[in-house]
Amino acid sequence: MPQSWDAKYFDGKSPQSMLVRIQLLPKGVMLHFMDGRSQHWKHESFSIVRDRESGPIRLLRGDFPQETVEIPDQGFASVLEQKGLSGKGWRTSWKQKSISVFAAIVLFSGILYWILDPEQPGITRWMVQWIPVSLEEQLGEMALTQLFPNRQTCSTPKGDRALETLMLSLIPRDDPYRYQIEIIRSPQVNALAFPGGKLVLFSGLLESLPSAESLAGILAHEIQHVRLQHGTQNLMRQLAFSGMVKLMASDSGAFLEQMLEGAKTLAILNYSRSFETEADLGAAELLKQQGFSQDFLVQAFRSFENNEAVLDSAVPQYFSTHPDLTERIKILENQNRSLESSGTGKILNPQSWKELKNICANVNSP
Numbered sequence: 001m002p003q004s005w006d007a008k009y010f011d012g013k014s015p016q017s018m019l020v021r022i023q024l025l026p027k028g029v030m031l032h033f034m035d036g037r038s039q040h041w042k043h044e045s046f047s048i049v050r051d052r053e054s055g056p057i058r059l060l061r062g063d064f065p066q067e068t069v070e071i072p073d074q075g076f077a078s079v080l081e082q083k084g085l086s087g088k089g090w091r092t093s094w095k096q097k098s099i100s101v102f103a104a105i106v107l108f109s110g111i112l113y114w115i116l117d118p119e120q121p122g123i124t125r126w127m128v129q130w131i132p133v134s135l136e137e138q139l140g141e142m143a144l145t146q147l148f149p150n151r152q153t154c155s156t157p158k159g160d161r162a163l164e165t166l167m168l169s170l171i172p173r174d175d176p177y178r179y180q181i182e183i184i185r186s187p188q189v190n191a192l193a194f195p196g197g198k199l200v201l202f203s204g205l206l207e208s209l210p211s212a213e214s215l216a217g218i219l220a221h222e223i224q225h226v227r228l229q230h231g232t233q234n235l236m237r238q239l240a241f242s243g244m245v246k247l248m249a250s251d252s253g254a255f256l257e258q259m260l261e262g263a264k265t266l267a268i269l270n271y272s273r274s275f276e277t278e279a280d281l282g283a284a285e286l287l288k289q290q291g292f293s294q295d296f297l298v299q300a301f302r303s304f305e306n307n308e309a310v311l312d313s314a315v316p317q318y319f320s321t322h323p324d325l326t327e328r329i330k331i332l333e334n335q336n337r338s339l340e341s342s343g344t345g346k347i348l349n350p351q352s353w354k355e356l357k358n359i360c361a362n363v364n365s366p
């Protein structure tokens with residue numbers, strides 16, 4: 001006779017239990033009652049629950065009131081584990097346990113999210129500094145692939161060299177990120193900074209800029225989004241927020257799945273007003289620190305101010321979600337006045353700037 005264990009059976013209607021012997025079968029369990037009856041429970045008809053690490057295993061079947069079989073013998077637990085029972089059973093109960101720990105963490109950060117004004121991102125800033133650069137790189141890569149799976153990037157030997165020269169002159173020696181920039185052929189007047197150092201510049205923006213200096217201003221701004229971990233902070237907030245919503249909906253089964261799904265959205269790159277201001281001011285400081293004029297970003301903004309086509313464009317914009325342009329220029333100029341006199345470094349020679357600006361000229365339309 002195959003191995004069997006003592007168990008208590010509750011029919012769910014009366015508080016009394018009956019003593020049974022339980023036997024594991026390939027496709028379920030067999031219950032042998034003392035009066036000679038027996039019952040076959042198929043795997044898919046019951047779930048396996050264990051409330052404590054070494055507590056009794058309970059098998060639950062049916063809707064309320066549920067039938068329950070309680071098996072106190074630890075031997076039964078280890079045999080279940082060896083058999084790797086799946087589906088509605090064994091694994092689910094453990095998965096649920098780890099999800100609830102995760103949920104507790106997310107709930108906690110969710111509460112912090114609600115307490116703290118999203119415009120004053122103190123706690124997420126503190127939290128993201130512990131996230132390794134390599135993880136941010138993976139997140140950024142994931143988001144980039146998700147958003148632009150079939151992107152057409154522009155590249156020419158001379159244009160690439162000019163872009164590299166420009167990027168290298170903007171990045172401080174001790175910067176922990178490895179920046180990679182892609183120019184995507186698109187009429188969008190926009191640039192994006194992903195967690196971990198990936199930058200995207202749309203040809204629509206590149207071609208509307210009047211000078212290499214103004215491009216340097218824009219790129220310094222995007223670099224600061226990376227250095228200040230704005231995307232990663234948004235991701236944390238988003239996870240905390242979606243975690244809260246999912247918990248309130250108490251949909252624990254699909255919890256993890258939906259949360260990871262939610263993490264992939266464009267919202268990671270949708271920076272708040274305070275993040276934008278911070279990146280603007282940081283860009284001016286970075287430019288100065290690297291030996292250039294702190295006014296390069298102002299120069300870019302001024303050129304947009306005079307460019308109706310850019311401002312009226314219907315595609316998602318560099319400025320659409322941001323403080324309005326005039327306000328941004330005012331804040332930036334206020335700070336820049338208080339910085340000491342500007343650096344005088346040259347960004348690119350006119351020929352290199354021309355090569356870079358026309359980098360998409362020979363790419364065929366997608």
Ligand SMILES: [Zn+2]
Nearest residue numbers: 225271276279
């Ligand atoms: Zn920005």
